[in-house]
Every structure is written in C-alpha cells, then in structure tokens.
Amino acid sequence: MEPTAVLYEGTPGDRLLTDGLTVVGAEAADVVPEALRLVGEGWARLELCGGLPVDVAAEVRAALAGDDRPDPVRLGLNRYGFESLELIADFKAAFGRGEVRPQVFLVPARDGVERVEHPDATIIPVGSLWETEGLAVDLAGAGVGMIELYGGLGTDHAAAVWRGSGGRIPVGFVGYDD
Known part of the structure; x- marks a missing residue:
C-alpha cells in the first residue's frame, strides 16, 4: 500500500500518524498549504475528505501540478454513492443548522493504527469485510x-457498511482521477 x-x-x-x-x-484556508506540506514529507497518496468541495480538490490538484517528483502523488476525493445521496444531504443540512452528528473514518487495520x-471524527481501523459490516451494525x-x-478501503468495504447499517448511514469512499 502506498503511504x-x-x-x-x-x-x-495530526489525528493519526504511522509509517x-x-x-x-x-x-479551510490551510488545506492547500497542508496538502503541499504532506507531499513534501513524502506521502505518495493524498486523500481528501468528502466535506471538502470539489473546487478545493481542484486547487490542491493545481498546486501539485508543479511537483517534480518522478512518481506523481495520487490525489483522491471522498464521494458518496447514489444510495447515500439523500442521507448525506440530510447530514450536511443538519451540520448547517449547527447539529453535530458523529462522524467515523474507517481505515485499514495495520501496525500502529x-x-x-x-x-471532529472517530478513526477506527478495520480488517475484513465481515468486521466492517459488523461494525456498521453497531455504528448505526x-x-x-x-x-x-480511507487508506485504500474501497467499494467492497462501502457495500459492507451499507449492508451492516441497513442503509441508515451514508458511506463515502475515495475515487481517484488517475
């Protein structure tokens, strides 16, 4: 897995820092400089939260365009599947009204995580799809x-969250433009 x-x-x-x-x-004003700092530290893949607007992702992409590393940084943006759109719109509207609902980031279970x-968010490491689905039952x-x-958890884990939550929790996962 890429760092x-x-x-x-x-x-x-920093909320979590491992190798x-x-x-x-x-x-918000510091997203682009922070992205450049992370890339400068050698992180090969940068994943942006679903709460960041697509124009901010484009600003990060433009800022990285001058990066002269032999292997360009992969930039991904967290987005939601069609089945989650109404739920995430409700989450966003509640946030706009000042209602704070718990947010969870799932990441791969590995050494140090x-x-x-x-x-802001609870970060939980997960291993198998079975574990992800069971956790989603509890989180719902x-x-x-x-x-x-995040961290390479993709559509299979998103589907496990959707199944486990009984379709009650919107689930986002990272897509890349490369």
Whole structure:
C-alpha cells in the first residue's frame, strides 16, 4: 500500500500518524498549504475528505501540478454513492443548522493504527469485510451520522457498511482521477 495521508477540514493537527498512514485536520484556508506540506514529507497518496468541495480538490490538484517528483502523488476525493445521496444531504443540512452528528473514518487495520476518538471524527481501523459490516451494525445503533473510508478501503468495504447499517448511514469512499 502506498503511504497515504488523509486530509480533512477540521481542528488542525495530526489525528493519526504511522509509517504508512496519517490523518490530518486543517482549517479551510490551510488545506492547500497542508496538502503541499504532506507531499513534501513524502506521502505518495493524498486523500481528501468528502466535506471538502470539489473546487478545493481542484486547487490542491493545481498546486501539485508543479511537483517534480518522478512518481506523481495520487490525489483522491471522498464521494458518496447514489444510495447515500439523500442521507448525506440530510447530514450536511443538519451540520448547517449547527447539529453535530458523529462522524467515523474507517481505515485499514495495520501496525500502529489504533482507534482514535476526536471531537471532529472517530478513526477506527478495520480488517475484513465481515468486521466492517459488523461494525456498521453497531455504528448505526449508536446513531453515527456518516462514515468515510480511507487508506485504500474501497467499494467492497462501502457495500459492507451499507449492508451492516441497513442503509441508515451514508458511506463515502475515495475515487481517484488517475
């Protein structure tokens, strides 16, 4: 797996830092500089949170265009499948009204990755699809407002979340433009 940095808009700072995965919060105005810092530190893959607008992703892409590394950084943006659109629109509307609903980021379970509780989001490592689906059952029961997948967790894990939550939690996963 490529060393992956996850960047989301939220309280600035590292939420998780291992040799192969980091999760970092940044204020909106600092997303591009923070992305450039992460790339400068050698992170080969940069995944942007679903809460970041597509124009911000385009700004990050433009800022990376001058990167002269032999292997360009892969840039991904977290987005939601058709089945999740109404639920994530409701989540966004509630957020706009000041209602804070719990957010969860799922990442691959590997050495050094532990559960992180933070006011912005809870980060939970998962291994198998079975584990992901079972966790989604529990998270749906706990009233989690949305789940985003990072670090290479893709459509199979998104489907496991959707099944496990009984379609009650919107699930986003990263797509790349390369």
